[in-house]
Amino acid sequence: xxxxxxxxxxxxxxxxxxxxxxxxxxxxxxxxxxxxxxxxxxxxxxxxxxxxxxxxxxxxxxxxxxxxxxxxxxxxxxxxxxxxxxxxxxxxxxxxxxxxxxxxxxxxxxxxxxxxxxxxxxxxxxxxxxxxxxxxxxxxxxxxxxxxxxxxxxxxxxxxxxxxxxxxxxxxxxxxxxxxxxxxxxxxxxxxxxxxxxxxxxxxxxxxxxxxxxxxxxxxxxxxxxxxxxxxxxxxxxxxxxxxxxxxxxxxxxxxxxxxxxxxxxxxxxxxxxxxxxxxxxxxxxxxxxxxxxxxxxxxxxxxxxx
Amino acid sequence: xxxxxxxxxxxxxxxxxxxxxxxxxxxxxxxxxxxxxxxxxxxxxxxxxxxxxxxxxxxxxxxxxxxxxxxxxxxxxxxxxxxxxxxxxxxxxxxxxxxxxxxxxxxxxxxxxxxxxxxxxxxxxxxxxx
Numbered sequence: 001x002x003x004x005x006x007x008x009x010x011x012x013x014x015x016x017x018x019x020x021x022x023x024x025x026x027x028x029x030x031x032x033x034x035x036x037x038x039x040x041x042x043x044x045x046x047x048x049x050x051x052x053x054x055x056x057x058x059x060x061x062x063x064x065x066x067x068x069x070x071x072x073x074x075x076x077x078x079x080x081x082x083x084x085x086x087x088x089x090x091x092x093x094x095x096x097x098x099x100x101x102x103x104x105x106x107x108x109x110x111x112x113x114x115x116x117x118x119x120x121x122x123x124x125x126x127x128x129x130x131x132x133x134x135x136x137x138x139x140x141x142x143x144x145x146x147x148x149x150x151x152x153x154x155x156x157x158x159x160x161x162x163x164x165x166x167x168x169x170x171x172x173x174x175x176x177x178x179x180x181x182x183x184x185x186x187x188x189x190x191x192x193x194x195x196x197x198x199x200x201x202x203x204x205x206x207x208x209x210x211x212x213x214x215x216x217x218x219x220x221x222x223x224x225x226x227x228x229x230x231x232x233x234x235x236x237x238x239x240x241x242x243x244x245x246x247x248x249x250x251x252x253x254x255x256x257x258x259x260x261x262x263x264x265x266x267x268x269x270x271x272x273x274x275x276x277x278x279x280x281x282x283x284x285x286x287x288x289x290x291x292x293x294x295x296x297x298x299x300x301x302x303x304x305x306x307x
Numbered sequence: 308x309x310x311x312x313x314x315x316x317x318x319x320x321x322x323x324x325x326x327x328x329x330x331x332x333x334x335x336x337x338x339x340x341x342x343x344x345x346x347x348x349x350x351x352x353x354x355x356x357x358x359x360x361x362x363x364x365x366x367x368x369x370x371x372x373x374x375x376x377x378x379x380x381x382x383x384x385x386x387x388x389x390x391x392x393x394x395x396x397x398x399x400x401x402x403x404x405x406x407x408x409x410x411x412x413x414x415x416x417x418x419x420x421x422x423x424x425x426x427x428x429x430x431x432x433x434x435x436x437x
Binding site: 071079 | 428431433435
C-alpha cells in the first residue's frame with residue numbers, strides 16, 4: 001500500500017474524493033465512447049438515412065435532453081461530497097504552521113495548553129481532527145493525500161481543515177505549494193493511531209525531555225548547549241528554548257529527519273548538523289563544518305536519547 | 308382568460324420586435340445570477356462567518372432569475388409561433404428573422420434555466436465557510 005496516495009485512503013474526506021474521481025472518470029469515459037460511436041456512425045451514414053424530422057428529434061434528445069438529465073444526475077449524485085465534516089466539541093485541535101522548510105506542530109490540550117512537536121502529525125483514528133493551518137514565512141500548502149484535500153497555509157491567516165482518519169497506519173504528507181529551494185524536501189510523517197495509544201503518546205510528549213544518563217549523552221548535551229543549538233531549537237526541561245527551528249524535546253520518537261526526507265539515524269543526524277545547507281538547500285540552519293566530526297557525532301548521540 | 312384575450316396578448320407579444328438585445332436576456336440573467344451567487348457566498352462568509360439555515364436573499368435571487376428567464380422564454384415561444392409563411396424559415400424577411408431570433412432565444416432560455424439551477428444546487432450543501 002502506498003503511504004502517500006489519494007487512492008489508498010485512510011480518511012473519510014479522501015475516500016469521498018477518490019470515489020468521486022472514479023465515478024467522474026468512468027462516467028466521462030462512457031459518455032466519450034457513446035459520442036465517438038455516434039460521431040462515427042454519423043459521418044459514415046449515407047445521405048437521407050434519417051429524415052429532417054428524425055434528425056431534429058435526434059438533436060433534441062441526444063443533444064439536449066439526455067445530456068441535461070445525465071449531467072443533472074451526476075451533479076445531484078456528487079453534491080453530497082461538498083458537505084464538509086463538522087468539527088464537533090470533542091474534536092482534537094492541531095495547529096500546524098508551515099516554515100521554510102519544516103512543519104511546526106502543536107496539539108491543543110483540554111486545559112488550554114499546547115504540546116509542541118515538529119515534522120510529524122499524529123492523529124487518533126475515529127476522532128475528528130480540526131487542523132488550524134498557518135504559515136510563518138511564505139505560502140505553503142498542507143496536504144495529506146490519503147486523509148483529505150490540500151489546504152493552503154497563508155501568512156497572517158488561519159485556515160481550517162477538519163478530517164477524520166479511519167485506518168491506523170503510517171502515512172506521509174507533503175507541502176503542495178512551491179515555497180522555496182527545498183520545497184520538494186518539505187514532507188512529514190503522518191501516524192494514525194488507536195485512540196488509547198494516541199492519548200498515551202500525547203501524555204509522553206507532554207513531559208520534559210529525558211535527561212542524558214550516559215556519559216556520552218551528557219557530553220553531547222553540553223556540546224549542544226555550548227554551541228548555541230538552543231538558540232533555535234527547544235528541548236523541554238533544559239535551557240534550550242529556541243523557536244526558530246523544530247522542537248527537539250522528543251525528536252528520537254520520530255522516524256525521519258529533516259521534515260520527512262531521511263531516516264532518523266546517528267549518521268544522518270551528524271550529516272544534518274554539519275552540512276544542513278547541502279541536505280536542505282535554502283534552510284535557515286547554517287553548516288557547522290568548524291565542529292570536529294567527533295563532537296558532531298556526540299551531539300547526534302545525545303539527540304538520539306530524546307525519546 | 309378568454310380566448311379573445313389570449314389571442315390579443317399573443318398578437319401584442321408578436322408585434323414586439325425581436326432583436327439581438329432580447330436574445331441575450333436569458334444568458335445575461337444567468338451570468339448575473341452566477342455573479343450574485345459568488346458575491347452572496349463571499350459577503351455571507353465575510354460578514355456573518357456562515358450561512359443562514361434558510362438563505363432568504365439567495366432563494367429570492369434565484370427565483371427572480373428563473374422568473375425573468377422563463378418569462379423571456381415564454382415570450383420567445385409565442386413569437387416563434389408567428390403564423391403564416393410555411394417553412395423553411397431561412398429567407399431574409401422580417402417574419403423569418405423574427406422566428407429565427409425567437410427560436411434561438413427560446414433555446415437559450417432553456418439552457419439558462421438549467422444553468423441557474425445547476426449554479427444554485429450547491430447551496431443545498433453549504434454549511435460553513437471552509
